[in-house]
Amino acid sequence: MKPTIVIVGAGSVVFTRELLGDILSFPELTEVRVVLHDIDAERLATAEAIAHATARAAGAHPEVVSSTDRRRALEGADYVINVIQVGMHEATVRDFEIPARYGLNQTIADTIGVGGIFRGLRTFPVLAGIAADMAEVCPDAWLLNYTNPMAMNVTYLHHVAPRLKVLGLCHSVYWTMVGLCELIEVPFDECAYWSAGVNHQAWVLRWERDGQDLYPLLDQRIEADPELRRRVRIDMYRRLGYYPTETSEHSSEYLPWYLRHPAEVDRLRLHIGEYVDISAANLAEYASVRAELATAESLPIDSSSTEYAPQVIHSMETGATRIISANIVNDGLITNLPDGVAVEVPTVIDKLGAHPVRVGDLPPQCAALNRTHIGPGELTVRAAVDGDPRLVRVAAMLDPNTAASLTVDQIWQLCDELTEAHGSLLPSALRTTVRL
Incomplete structure (x- = not known):
């Protein structure tokens, strides 16, 4: 069937x-x-x-x-x-324009x-x-x-x-590894890698070709090109010792170190409000596709697309075994991150379903940074589950970039304004302000 x-x-x-x-x-x-x-x-x-x-x-x-x-x-x-x-696009614009009035810089904000x-x-x-x-x-x-x-x-x-x-399912790990292999001019299909952490902040724990560690080749490439050092995740890698699996633009807003300093924004070539432009481009592409459909009998297939969902479906239907990076609730999979929250780990997909792999401990510096990433998300979930608008404000207070950029009073005022702006799109219990 x-x-x-x-x-x-x-x-x-x-x-x-x-x-x-x-x-x-x-x-x-x-x-x-x-x-x-x-x-x-x-x-x-x-x-x-x-x-x-x-x-x-x-x-x-x-x-x-x-x-x-x-x-x-x-x-x-x-x-x-x-x-x-x-x-849609209107909500995305609100998520950027309102915080920007408070002096809060964001790049992707998702x-x-x-x-x-x-x-x-x-x-x-x-x-x-x-x-x-x-x-x-x-x-x-x-x-x-x-x-x-x-x-x-x-x-x-x-x-x-x-x-x-x-x-x-997220393609960030895959495209990170493709990009790294291109950087050191080693064919991607000749490499093996092992990555784990949380979505948009996982870490390349191993990266090898025929049993040879490829990190030294990356070090040589970075040393030879000063412009490479003007990227957030290269900066993170040099300081932390493990390469992060999300783009520099994404990564910059999960940290307290970069976006609040104009000199760092310039040094690291960060595009403030980038996703607003991406969202607008998506609207333009939608219009372009509609116009194309008016005259085309068929649409060309992008052979470079490598999304995970089709691979998952194919493996579960046919039994072809694959290993992908997938997001699943932690239950002892990463032992120095809290259980009950989503982590991103290697996952075997076959006809019997999805089988996440136990990774054990992450390097301590990676786990420590992941915990600052997890905290705001965990509180946001609890706010919705418990119907507690105070936890929304505390989640924002604990967010690294927001906490580094705004006072606590500004954070509460910002959350009040965003709550009013998004209105009925929010859970009903969270549409109120919280008096101190």
């Missing part, structure tokens, strides 16, 4: 196009049942047109269904891919920081609804989550739907 794959938030058409291109490129998955769901009817119609055009390009014959009714879309699902963005905190808070109610629907109409399905803030979302789902089978 052919599997049913549901894409929730399919109106994110660029990502939908990449996912379907990868899925339908597998010979064993050319006749899957694809169900597309979005609350925006125009975007959903565009996603359906993309699905048909991509299928024609792949020579595949999937059954394609679309629905604005989420519960109906989820009925009988085997795999649910979540790519929602609650509030993981921690006040941007990540409020992105999580407006995503949680929708996640709870997806989980409740899945429990009733597809209780055995896997939820493959791409939506940020990844670690917060996976941790939240563990609290509200502990029986749900969830994998958080």
